[in-house]
Amino acid sequence: MRPGIHPEYHPVVFRDRAADSAFPTRSTATSDTTVEWTDGRTYPLVDVEISSASHPFHTGAARVVDAAGRVERFNRSYRR
Template sequence: MKKDIHPKGYRLVVFKDMSNDYAFLTRSATNTKETIMWEDGNEYPLIKVEISHMSHPFYTGKSVFVDTAGRIEKFKNRYAKKK
């Protein structure tokens, strides 16, 4: 294995899924300016994520329909002209 390729300074960090407010504590070297008070009464750095295993359709088994910026309508309009 190559030496000195992994970051130094791992510490406990809270990752928070913004879609459902699920949070978990783990070790990371990612930098952040935000902090959060955790269940144990200690304050930890906070990393906000869009999706985690608690909200991802693969892990939850639920299909989520998300229409961002009218992509579906654009697709339908583009290919409706070809009929």
């Protein structure tokens, strides 16, 4: 990598407010807010709107869409 052109890559904690969960990782994201993690160290805290803890696909709350029925209705409506 060329020096001086890449953002700093450091440990942070992402918090999903919808699911009330947090997880540590590494990122280039920054924040003025900090949190003390279970290891006793302080990390920047980045709030996110959705993560795998609250996303319907990952939690199993996703709805099944009847695509076949929609295609048939479309074809009936616009049959030539």
